[in-house]
Amino acid sequence: MSDWLGPQEWAAVGLSLKVAFWAMMGAVVPGVFVAYALARWEFFGKQFVNVLVHLPLVLPPVATGYLLLITFGTQGVVGSALKEIGVVFAFRWTGAALAAAVMAFPLLVRAIRLSIEAIDPKLEQAAATLGASRGRVFFTVTLPLMLPGLLAGMVLAFAKAMGEFGATITFVSNIPGQTRTLPSAIYAFLQVPGGEPAAMRLVVVSIIVAAGALILSELLARRIAAKVGQA
Amino acid sequence: MSVEVQIRQGFQGFDLDVSFEAPAGLTVLFGSSGSGKTSVINAVAGLSRPAQSRIVVSGGVLSDSAEGRWVPPHQRGLGYVFQEGRLFPHMSVQKNLLYGNKLAKGRAEIASFDQVVDILGIGSLLGRRPAELSGGEKQRVAIGRALLARPKLILADEPLAALDEPRKAEILPYFERLRDEFSLPILYVTHSIAEVARLATTVVALKDGKVDRVGAAAEVLADPSFTPMGPRAVGAVLEAKVVTHHEDGLTELTANGVALMLPQLSHAIGDQVRVRVAAHDVILSKEAPKGLSALNIVEGRVQSVRSGGGPGAIVSVDTKAGRILARITRRSAAALDLSEGVTCYAVMKSVSVAPQDIGTR
Numbered sequence: 001m002s003d004w005l006g007p008q009e010w011a012a013v014g015l016s017l018k019v020a021f022w023a024m025m026g027a028v029v030p031g032v033f034v035a036y037a038l039a040r041w042e043f044f045g046k047q048f049v050n051v052l053v054h055l056p057l058v059l060p061p062v063a064t065g066y067l068l069l070i071t072f073g074t075q076g077v078v079g080s081a082l083k084e085i086g087v088v089f090a091f092r093w094t095g096a097a098l099a100a101a102v103m104a105f106p107l108l109v110r111a112i113r114l115s116i117e118a119i120d121p122k123l124e125q126a127a128a129t130l131g132a133s134r135g136r137v138f139f140t141v142t143l144p145l146m147l148p149g150l151l152a153g154m155v156l157a158f159a160k161a162m163g164e165f166g167a168t169i170t171f172v173s174n175i176p177g178q179t180r181t182l183p184s185a186i187y188a189f190l191q192v193p194g195g196e197p198a199a200m201r202l203v204v205v206s207i208i209v210a211a212g213a214l215i216l217s218e219l220l221a222r223r224i225a226a227k228v229g230q231a
Numbered sequence: 232m233s234v235e236v237q238i239r240q241g242f243q244g245f246d247l248d249v250s251f252e253a254p255a256g257l258t259v260l261f262g263s264s265g266s267g268k269t270s271v272i273n274a275v276a277g278l279s280r281p282a283q284s285r286i287v288v289s290g291g292v293l294s295d296s297a298e299g300r301w302v303p304p305h306q307r308g309l310g311y312v313f314q315e316g317r318l319f320p321h322m323s324v325q326k327n328l329l330y331g332n333k334l335a336k337g338r339a340e341i342a343s344f345d346q347v348v349d350i351l352g353i354g355s356l357l358g359r360r361p362a363e364l365s366g367g368e369k370q371r372v373a374i375g376r377a378l379l380a381r382p383k384l385i386l387a388d389e390p391l392a393a394l395d396e397p398r399k400a401e402i403l404p405y406f407e408r409l410r411d412e413f414s415l416p417i418l419y420v421t422h423s424i425a426e427v428a429r430l431a432t433t434v435v436a437l438k439d440g441k442v443d444r445v446g447a448a449a450e451v452l453a454d455p456s457f458t459p460m461g462p463r464a465v466g467a468v469l470e471a472k473v474v475t476h477h478e479d480g481l482t483e484l485t486a487n488g489v490a491l492m493l494p495q496l497s498h499a500i501g502d503q504v505r506v507r508v509a510a511h512d513v514i515l516s517k518e519a520p521k522g523l524s525a526l527n528i529v530e531g532r533v534q535s536v537r538s539g540g541g542p543g544a545i546v547s548v549d550t551k552a553g554r555i556l557a558r559i560t561r562r563s564a565a566a567l568d569l570s571e572g573v574t575c576y577a578v579m580k581s582v583s584v585a586p587q588d589i590g591t592r
Binding site: 120122123125126127128129130131132133134136137140141144145 | 276303304305306307308309311313315317319320321330331334335376377380386
């Protein structure tokens with residue numbers, strides 16, 4: 001089984017899983033925060049935040065990647081500051097994760113926001129009258145009730161991160177073992193003569209991972225919906 | 232053990248300006264929809280923050296806009312029973328019941344978990360989820376959840392409005408027990424005159440954002456000029472005691488020595504009950520009627536005759552059993568020459584008193 005894929009191909013699959021996992025994990029907390037703010041709060045500049053969050057969804061991925069490069073690159077405003085404390089994104093797998101997280105963020109926020117908007121604020125009021133502080137209301141009522149949407153959003157974000165190509169290759173290039181994720185590897189194999197079989201094998205892996213993610217999210221959502229009593 | 236409420240708030244096209252004091256017992260905030268009753272109860276709960284308010288519950292200041300004091304809802308220590316129950320769908324009944332209890336460690340217990348479960352008859356529901364409960368069961372759990380939060384005051388916002396008649400009849404007695412068995416003030420919002428008659432110790436009637444009437448329930452309901460829901464909803468409340476259950480299915484009551492016959496009640500002999508007698512079910516007679524099928528004939532003196540523009544008049548009759556209101560036509564009032572001080576007989580059919588109009592005490 002393990003020799004079905006060559007070492008380079010395994011490296012790409014492993015790297016993609018790592019990048020997608022950390023992109024998802026890194027995006028989830030800010031995703032919940034932004035989704036909650038957009039769903040429940042009225043504040044100055046709300047529409048601006050909404051547009052900013054959704055921009056990676058509609059912008060050419062290459063443009064997003066370039067913006068990341070000039071911001072988080074070693075010469076960039078944020079990148080040079082982060083370099084001082086030893087955090088480097090440019091041409092590292094962490095940069096691929098950052099690009100994937102940014103690209104997946106709108107999908108994550110949309111899914112979570114919808115699930116928050118489906119929660120009756122009257123339940124949160126009821127919890128408050130029973131003595132729960134805002135934080136406790138969030139963790140005991142809001143969060144459990146939005147869990148189906150949250151998990152669906154996370155799986156969606158993971159799948160999107162697995163497939164992210166344009167922003168990644170622009171921001172962190174296509175370095176084998178470092179930033180050569182699954183889509184980058186497929187692209188690279190297609191550039192060399194005789195690379196098609198390897199590209200095909202990676203396409204199959206992509207299909208398996210993507211389908212698996214969708215099935216998993218469906219199962220999780222159903223399980224939780226039944227538990228939450230909204231099935 | 233009292234509740235002091237002063238609220239002023241301007242809404243679009245509607246000003247709320249309410250001030251009242253609720254003594255111990257169950258205080259009903261009564262009024263039609265749009266009268267401001269839910270705004271008042273939400274301000275007491277801290278779910279809204281009116282421009283000007285002063286709210287004091289049992290000596291504790293929850294809100295005083297003059298001093299800039301405002302206690303957030305989760306620190307108010309109140310128990311709120313909502314119209315729709317608002318149980319947490321992702322928790323079992325048991326977890327719902329204990330949600331507020333865990334957060335109320337500092338306050339004195341009203342009743343233990345086992346007592347509450349027993350009183351409300353929800354022992355068999357503890358493992359279920361709210362989605363598996365009927366409307367009546369949900370409200371019982373909601374009452375239990377509020378009680379177990381060890382509140383200083385129970386708030387109830389039309390807790391029966393979403394239920395059908397049989398379910399209302401199922402839940403009403405629990406509020407009577409709440410009122411009678413725990414020394415806990417209750418602020419209860421409703422637009423149902425029947426609920427006022429059964430439950431209220433004190434009535435605060437609201438109209439267009441202002442207090443229309445405040446007073447003991449029996450007094451307010453026996454006031455013939457109080458017709459908030461139109462003349463059809465008028466009816467006085469008699470306090471009576473169950474004497475005996477007769478074999479033919481009637482229950483004999485005594486109201487201050489006057490015997491009353493009603494269809495079989497479920498109350499035990501010796502129980503105090505309140506009987507609401509709808510004014511349109513009362514016939515007046517100038518002489519002691521004979522050969523009549525109605526079983527309840529009470530002698531009294533006309534206290535007042537009130538009529539508006541329509542064909543009807545409301546005659547208020549003072550009897551030994553208490554004040555009775557009768558809705559008759561102006562023509563009849565004139566024909567019988569009913570005026571203040573005249574002796575007359577109030578006639579009530581036993582079967583016209585509906586079971587839901589009979590409550591404890």
